[in-house]
Amino acid sequence: MKKKLLAGLLMVTLSLSVVGCGAKESQETTGGENQKVESQQQQSEEKVYQYYTADQVKEAIEKGDDIILVDIQVEEEWNKHHIKGAISTKAYPVKTDEERGKVQAVIPKLEGDNPIIVVCPGGKGGAQRTINYLSESGIKDERLFILENGQGGWPYDELLEK
Numbered sequence: 001m002k003k004k005l006l007a008g009l010l011m012v013t014l015s016l017s018v019v020g021c022g023a024k025e026s027q028e029t030t031g032g033e034n035q036k037v038e039s040q041q042q043q044s045e046e047k048v049y050q051y052y053t054a055d056q057v058k059e060a061i062e063k064g065d066d067i068i069l070v071d072i073q074v075e076e077e078w079n080k081h082h083i084k085g086a087i088s089t090k091a092y093p094v095k096t097d098e099e100r101g102k103v104q105a106v107i108p109k110l111e112g113d114n115p116i117i118v119v120c121p122g123g124k125g126g127a128q129r130t131i132n133y134l135s136e137s138g139i140k141d142e143r144l145f146i147l148e149n150g151q152g153g154w155p156y157d158e159l160l161e162k
Contacts, residue, residue, distance in 0.1 A: 051148040052117050058156050071119040081160045094129040116143050123150035
């Protein structure tokens with residue numbers, strides 16, 4: 001009886017964890033020029049994250065759009081490569097008070113209404129924690145984006161500083 005109950009609970013838990021993961025695509029409008037930006041949104045429990053692709057960031061840089069790149073890579077990775085014009089925080093993985101303090105230090109540079117794109121090594125947990133912190137610090141969620149696939153997925157060497 002206990003084995004059947006345990007097996008049933010295990011199946012329900014696995015089913016819920018599989019069903020809980022998902023993503024959808026939508027169109028987002030950003031900037032004063034009403035420019036359409038495709039973004040993926042990923043739901044993680046209650047928070048929805050918006051994404052810029054590498055192509056979208058490249059296009060925005062080349063057009064001179066007012067975007068803000070916040071790079072959270074550690075110093076060693078930042079020194080190897082980072083996107084030109086990015087603001088360095090060296091805050092990865094943004095789990096401790098000290099690391100959140102590094103993000104806090106750049107918040108004065110993020111004033112205004114321009115999109116903020118967080119760059120982390122892989123475009124996942126560190127970026128999400130940074131978005132959460134910035135949101136909790138009063139920055140509007142509609143301004144906050146993650147670079148899809150992070151710095152590791154950035155294919156445009158001509159836009160890197162090494």
